[in-house]
Amino acid sequence: MPGHPVNKKLEAITGSWRISQHCFSDEIRSKMTISPNLKLCDITLREGRQLPGVSLRRDEVLLIADKLVEAGVGMLQMHHDDPQEMEEVKKRHPRVTIEALVHPTAVLNPEMAKVEVDLNVDHGADYTTLCFSFSEHQMCLFESMAGARITIEEAIERAMGSVAYARKRSGKDKKVGCLIQDCTRIPIQRLAEVCKKLVDAGADMIKLDDINGMAITPVYTHVVREMKRLLPGTEIGLHTHNDIGLATAAIYAGVEGGADLIDACVNGLGERAHIAPLAEIASVIQIYYGVDLGIKLDKMTELSRLVSDVMKWPMTDTMPFVGKTAFSHLVEVHYCVPEGEEGFWSYLCMKPYMFGNAQHNLLGHYSGPWAVRTKAKELGLRITPGKEPAVVQRVRSEIRWRKRQLTNEEFCRIVSEAGR
Numbered sequence: 001m002p003g004h005p006v007n008k009k010l011e012a013i014t015g016s017w018r019i020s021q022h023c024f025s026d027e028i029r030s031k032m033t034i035s036p037n038l039k040l041c042d043i044t045l046r047e048g049r050q051l052p053g054v055s056l057r058r059d060e061v062l063l064i065a066d067k068l069v070e071a072g073v074g075m076l077q078m079h080h081d082d083p084q085e086m087e088e089v090k091k092r093h094p095r096v097t098i099e100a101l102v103h104p105t106a107v108l109n110p111e112m113a114k115v116e117v118d119l120n121v122d123h124g125a126d127y128t129t130l131c132f133s134f135s136e137h138q139m140c141l142f143e144s145m146a147g148a149r150i151t152i153e154e155a156i157e158r159a160m161g162s163v164a165y166a167r168k169r170s171g172k173d174k175k176v177g178c179l180i181q182d183c184t185r186i187p188i189q190r191l192a193e194v195c196k197k198l199v200d201a202g203a204d205m206i207k208l209d210d211i212n213g214m215a216i217t218p219v220y221t222h223v224v225r226e227m228k229r230l231l232p233g234t235e236i237g238l239h240t241h242n243d244i245g246l247a248t249a250a251i252y253a254g255v256e257g258g259a260d261l262i263d264a265c266v267n268g269l270g271e272r273a274h275i276a277p278l279a280e281i282a283s284v285i286q287i288y289y290g291v292d293l294g295i296k297l298d299k300m301t302e303l304s305r306l307v308s309d310v311m312k313w314p315m316t317d318t319m320p321f322v323g324k325t326a327f328s329h330l331v332e333v334h335y336c337v338p339e340g341e342e343g344f345w346s347y348l349c350m351k352p353y354m355f356g357n358a359q360h361n362l363l364g365h366y367s368g369p370w371a372v373r374t375k376a377k378e379l380g381l382r383i384t385p386g387k388e389p390a391v392v393q394r395v396r397s398e399i400r401w402r403k404r405q406l407t408n409e410e411f412c413r414i415v416s417e418a419g420r
Helices: 058-070 083-092 110-122 136-146 152-170 188-201 217-230 247-257 278-287 297-311 341-347 369-378 388-402 408-418
Strands: 039-042 075-079 097-102 127-133 175-181 205-209 235-239 261-264
Touching: 039 278, 058 075, 058 083, 058 297, 075 083, 083 097, 083 110, 097 110, 110 127, 110 152, 127 152, 127 205, 152 175, 152 188, 175 188, 175 235, 188 205, 188 217, 205 217, 205 261, 217 235, 217 247, 235 247, 247 261, 247 278, 261 278, 278 297, 369 388, 369 408, 388 408
Parallel strands: 039 075, 039 261, 075 097, 097 127, 127 175, 175 205, 205 235, 235 261
Antiparallel strands: none
């Protein structure tokens, strides 16, 4: 199903957004090699659960899956440790693509790999994706994952055996993927050489995993583009982490290099510093890049709040697109604008309704008369002309004392005492 909205005409100005025209200039766009087959895989039900204190019941898993599909997500990644979850999700949503991720602890032991592959294929996985480590920086992992101290070449041979078995079990209608960990610390030619062997063994998709945010963004464009060149016809995916604050930017860089498949998660939940957030990735790619990922952007705020509530992992007010303050103002100069469309676009570039969000009027130390009048109007209150400075002084005093935002009730009391 098509997503909404999608900036298919690559317009800088519409009734819903006003963004930079440079995003669509030939000079900028000519440097991109965006895949015509780009799709998004949401991994909330796998990496999104790799958080301290998070353990979901089956009904909670199904609720999140239902809401993801309702929001237009067409591909879900799930963990191989409970294949019955996949089976139930697939029964409820037969048109959704399920990717089962099998960790390296299983795939470098061919006999263990067979067991996991069988379980995933038999329980409805459309992609069986096997995780591999071939980086010299991860040599120490081979012993624990493969059951013995082996060389990288031996690991490659074992991996080829696991892939070949997965290919045989998957048949023509299902796909086999290989997730390559530490992709940016492996020389390009070596990375392509290893991946070519896995493709020859039966892999349909190679997913590049940075494991820890190892590189600046141009590296992702380069690595993805080179892998597309060296492995023609192979689907190239990208999985990034936010350890240095670049997970989302790295995804965009990979998209510009031609990635066919990208991973994201509701609220960016994941290991350590998290990963790329679904709402940001979907919104930017559909509006700024003009590529339809099938996502209904107006479902993003509701979805983010649901996942936050179910997982008991708070979403911050400042989250782009879906956070409470995403489309809100505080400093006085932002309120000193005319009412209506002209004033709205002075400090904002998108309408909050597109994401199921709303604009809020906030108060802080740098709020002034315009801000308190706007807040009063929002709440149906009237401040007597000339009383605004007294209200501002009381607002600042109470914020300084309380060390937090004021509630609407507290602001109403201030207006009744100082603004009448």
